[in-house]
Amino acid sequence: MTAPSVSFTDERLVNGLRLIIAEDHMAPVVAVCIWYAVGSKNEVPGKTGFAHLFEHVMFQGSRHVAKTEHMGLVQAAGGTLNGTTWLDRTNYFETMPSHQLELALWLEADRMATLLDALNQENLDNQRDVVKNEKRSSYDNRPYGQWSNKLQELLFPPEHPYHHPTIGSMEDLDAASLEDVAGFFRTYYPPNNAVLAIAGDVDPAQARAWVEHYFGEIAANPAIPPLGDLSLPATLGGERREIVEDRVPLPRHYFGFRAPRFGDPRLEALEVAAQILAGGKGSRLYRRLVREERIAQDVAFFTLGFVGGASIAAGQATVRPGVDPDVVERAFEEELERLGREPVTADELARARALIETYELESLQRVEERADRLAMFATLLDDPDMINRQLERYLSVTPEEIQAVAAEVFRPDNRVVITYVPAAEAAAGQDEETAA
């Protein structure tokens, strides 16, 4: 198979908006993806969850777009859309039939320029309620639901902005005001804090002209406050453990480690290691814990890449009934530590590479994914061409590199272990609000 090659142009408007266009005409569809370099790491104490609440407000209309009209116009045009918020960034995207590209650009420009004209207390309160229900649905009312929040809490020190979850706390969501929204918008949503990627069935000259037309007059913010130093020691400096009682029938361990930052080749070696550890039924953890020793119901291992301070390498194993959770933990950790002691076999590495290659090619088939990755690499690494080097970088990872990063990362003094156990009382638990 040939390595994927995405040719694109990369330029900046006078106001600082970074514009990336990748043209191809395989299907009559085009993706528009805009990444703002702001995420939950930019939140201040007492305002957790705000970046994500703000993302919801971005769909509540702007000067020329009424409430709910953003969704309505995109859907009536035959498009799909969404937005997501994460620690390092917030993104918004539309995938459209190609003749509807201009509509998507206009919608993004109108909210970048005039969001505050449509802002009112009623819309903010409504979306606050929606987000609080999102938190209940995704975390509070779900078995094992708080694991990721707890992992962040234990892996990052209280003064670090990765310490708190993107969804925030109910108390802080309640405290968000119209002034907060206005201030956040003026500070973090100017064109010079955004990357706009367009991929698919597009005439680049026409697209560039539309972008100049709709976005060109939007004012920059020359004073986006820098975040300060987010650097952290590479390792945790001592194991941290927590036992959580929850309404779950089976115990489950979550493991977390500080890992190299996004863009560091060692993180890519760790991603290949994750494939060898838990990527499907041929993987080490699955074979040993699920298939052979039959002590776990399921296993997983993955990385979450961040640019500030450290990434997260995380795993989980659900304990089978009647099995001592300690036995599962030891087996899991042994497999991680074995990776640091001895090189992976040639066959394991060959299988992992082949699967990663197919996965990458499969992903890059879709215009939405191409636009998303271009914007991601530009926003987080200032290097959109990484889209064309990523696969090669994965395929060139050596057994020695895997061994080295495993030895650095999978150390007991760099480990968080969160163990969920069935609660003694049926109603004990994880619901943040039950005490309130």
Add this chain to the structure above:
Amino acid sequence: MTLEEILAARPSPGQPRAYSFPKFERTVLPSGLQVLTVHVPGRPLVSANLIFQRGAVDEPADLAGATILAARAMTEGTERYPGVELIEAAERLGSTLHAEASWDAFAASVEVAASRLRAALELLDELVERPTFPAEEVARLRDERLNDLLQMRAEPRRRVEHAFSQSIYTAESPYWRLAAGDRSTVERLTRDELIGIHRALLSPQRSALVVGGDLTGLDVPRMAEEVLGSLASAGSGQSSASAVSGEPTAKPALSVPVADSAVDRTIVRLYHRPGSVQSEVRIGHVGLPRRISDFHAVQVMAAILGGLFNSRLQLNLREDKGYTYGVGAGFDMRRGAGPFAVRTAVQTAVTGPAISEALSELRRMRDTLVTEAELAAARDYMVGVFPLRFETPGAVVGAIGGLYVNGLPDDELACYRDLIERVTALDVQKAAQDHIHPERLAIVLVGDADVVAGDLEAAGFGQLEVIREELPEESGEAGSGDGEDE
């Protein structure tokens, strides 16, 4: 121009590029196996899907779960590739073998570089024709399912889905059951039952191989004949007589499952989960099978009610009231009548009002015509998004497989957009009146009965039954699974 002038002018759409659903070719092998190929230029990854028109709905009630368990066990070793060697062989090709059963069908599938298609088909053939069902792996998978059933009870979303199915169907309907089986049936499943299920599955006259991607230079029918041509011998032994390319030979009729309603007037069933901060809610009744004459009108109606982001339910419960993060409604169409359901999770304190609003939206769908704007929004979305849905070979192959499973005509997808365009407001209202029945709904909840039971009683939606059973002290196996098949 000022910024205000620039943004005040809404753009109008350009000229749409012509689009039609990719044409597929049909070849029928001497065994009766249909080979459906679709050329999608420029797509080096090929998607291959070997489908059998037999699913969980076709298994006997006392073996509920056997088909899904058999599918899971088929990747656990074959005659030529014992144990995990089959998985490893696929991984060396850069692909993962999937063997999955649903209510209506079993499918073995793979996504692979075009140059490795033949090798991948050989693995598919091995998986389908010569699985060994090792007893100890079957026992492990069975235990994993039992563990999964325990996890299911703890997850409000899965628990409410199960309770909803058991509320709307009579116990004689296969859809009353869990597709992957419950404790009473799964416990009994052994290698012998799975071998029996497998044998019944393997009829080439009920199977099709669908292959899509850039097929330049590949003679897929010939490859299929060479690799899968012997499929008949492993199966029930019927041979098809005259196989003519282009026209399938006489197809055995698809069975239509029993899907009788257990509800004749609206009922409310509340499963107590103390301390829940949200109520998981399902409202509905027995819905429709896939093969119906007013399919397109029903789809437009369901989109306006609860399918679009700006559906009536979303605009009311989310964007106006803030009761929920999301609410949807729709018909799960199967070979038989699958459920119609409104699905949401709402903040505990507003459970009663949220149900009232949902019920009023169901009635409004029947009582008044949708506006031209609503109709246009749904129609334009469904027509416009169609090419986006089929951007990759995997999606195209999946859709063609769906036609095969449901016995639909070859031009079903090619005609889809025209038929959606023709749906009128009257058609939508008629679809609602014919297929939504507010007088005999099951309203099923998992939530905190201590908080919401009083409101539900007072609201008088229907006869209220509160089920306060706690998690049983089950010993033995349980777990979190990959199966959202309930």
